[in-house]
Structure formats: structure tokens, C-alpha cells
Amino acid sequence: DVKVTQSSRYLVKRTGEKVFLECVQDMDHENMFWYRQDPGLGLRLIYFSYDVKMKEKGDIPEGYSVSREKKERFSLILESASTNQTSMYLCASSLWTSVETQYFGPGTRLLVL
Amino acid sequence: AQTVTQSQPEMSVQEAETVTLSCTYDTSESDYYLFWYKQPPSRQMILVIRQEAYKQQNATENRFSVNFQKAAKSFSLKISDSQLGDAAMYFCASLTGNQFYFGTGTSLTVIP
Numbered sequence: 001d002v003k004v005t006q007s008s009r010y011l012v013k014r015t016g017e018k019v020f021l022e023c024v025q026d027m028d029h030e031n032m033f034w035y036r037q038d039p040g041l042g043l044r045l046i047y048f049s050y051d052v053k054m055k056e057k058g059d060i061p062e063g064y065s066v067s068r069e070k071k072e073r074f075s076l077i078l079e080s081a082s083t084n085q086t087s088m089y090l091c092a093s094s095l096w097t098s099v100e101t102q103y104f105g106p107g108t109r110l111l112v113l
Numbered sequence: 114a115q116t117v118t119q120s121q122p123e124m125s126v127q128e129a130e131t132v133t134l135s136c137t138y139d140t141s142e143s144d145y146y147l148f149w150y151k152q153p154p155s156r157q158m159i160l161v162i163r164q165e166a167y168k169q170q171n172a173t174e175n176r177f178s179v180n181f182q183k184a185a186k187s188f189s190l191k192i193s194d195s196q197l198g199d200a201a202m203y204f205c206a207s208l209t210g211n212q213f214y215f216g217t218g219t220s221l222t223v224i225p
Contacts, residue, residue, distance in 0.1 A: 004157075031211070042117075042204060043215035050211065058212070090158065100146045100208050104158040 004105040012111045019078040021108050023091030030096035032074035037088040081112045115140050119216035126195045127224050134190045134219045136205030146208040149190045153201040197223050
């Protein structure tokens with residue numbers, strides 16, 4: 001089974017802190033994605049990566065950056081956390097040849113105070 | 114940007130009955146995929162069913178089936194013989210190229 005793990009299930013940070021959300025997949029997938037999930041808004045794509053050191057902006061990249069130094073790991077970085085970044089963050093991965101089949105991590109619920 | 118619309122924020126169904134969740138989408142592309150994902154409470158999101166736009170036949174996975182109306186850009190999910198374990202948030206999504214677009218979700222309650 002494909003396994004996508006996220007470093008934390010719950011995280012509480014203060015405004016202005018630098019926040020790292022880590023995602024690891026164990027199936028050698030080329031594509032990795034970061035979404036945020038908010039009630040009434042569904043899932044919105046923040047960034048995705050189709051290869052090591054490659055990244056593409058999604059719909060809402062402002063205030064976020066990403067890092068993909070190794071194929072299995074995709075990090076989401078909040079350079080200076082703000083209260084409007086309080087949300088559920090979901091990571092997903094897929095094969096390049098099967099991008100339509102995404103596997104999701106359990107999510108990280110981030111609260112910024 | 115493409116949009117995916119789920120007009121039913123909440124739905125409920127009696128156990129063993131059938132329920133249909135609605136989804137419409139907006140795309141100008143001819144090649145795309147459509148999906149229904151399930152997110153149980155406090156659990157990971159998983160794929161329920163997918164449909165390739167070029168296929169006319171509606172996809173079916175056990176008790177889950179879709180009604181894909183390409184001209185109307187409609188993609189509804191039918192759950193037959195509903196079970197308590199079907200209670201979850203359901204998201205409709207479309208994929209064009211490398212980008213997914215998700216609807217706002219429908220919360221399904223199954224009544225014993």
C-alpha cells in the first residue's frame with residue numbers, strides 16, 4: 001500500500017513564526033502536492049512538484065514556499081505564519097504516469113495564534 | 114480557473130437506502146478526469162471512483178456508481194445500499210493536465 005505521512009497531525013504556532021510541514025511518501029512517486037482544506041472552500045492547491053527540485057505554483061501560493069530536495073519528501077514552508085493560515089493542510093502524491101491517482105496523507109491541522 | 118460545484122453541503126440517508134450526491138464542473142478542455150473522494154472523520158482522504166472524460170460508459174465500483182453527463186458537465190455519485198461506514202465528507206474533483214480542482218464537499222450522514 002502507498003503510504004503518505006505527514007510529520008504532525010496537530011500544530012500550534014504563533015504569528016510570525018516560521019513553520020515547516022513535512023510530507024513523505026514511500027512509493028517512489030514523482031508528483032507531490034500540497035493543499036489546504038477550509039470549510040466551505042474545499043481543497044485548494046498551494047504548490048505541486050513533479051520532480052526533485054522542481055515546483056509549480058498552484059492556486060494560492062502566496063505566503064508559502066516549498067522544498068523538494070529528495071524525491072520522497074516535499075516540505076511546505078510558512079515563512080512568517082499568519083492567523084489566516086490556520087487550516088488543515090493535506091499532502092498528496094502520485095506517479096508521473098498516473099497523475100490521476102493521488103494518494104493523500106492524514107493531514108496536519110495548523111492553528112496560528 | 115476551472116470550477117467544480119457541489120451544491121449540497123449536507124446530505125443524509127437511511128442505512129441500506131440509496132443516495133445521490135451532485136457535482137457539476139466547468140472546463141473547456143476535451144481531455145480530463147473526474148473523481149469522487151471520500152474523507153471519513155479524522156481519517157485520510159481516499160479515492161472512491163474515477164471517470165475518464167473520453168469514456169461514455171459510467172464508472173462503477175461495487176456500491177458506488179456515477180452518472181456522467183458530459184454535455185451537461187454533470188458528474189453525480191450514487192451510493193447504493195448505504196452503510197454506516199459511508200458517512201464522510203465527499204469531494205468531487207476534476208483533473209486537467211497536472212492540476213486538480215476540488216469542490217467544496219458534501220457531508221453525508223448515514224442514519225441507522
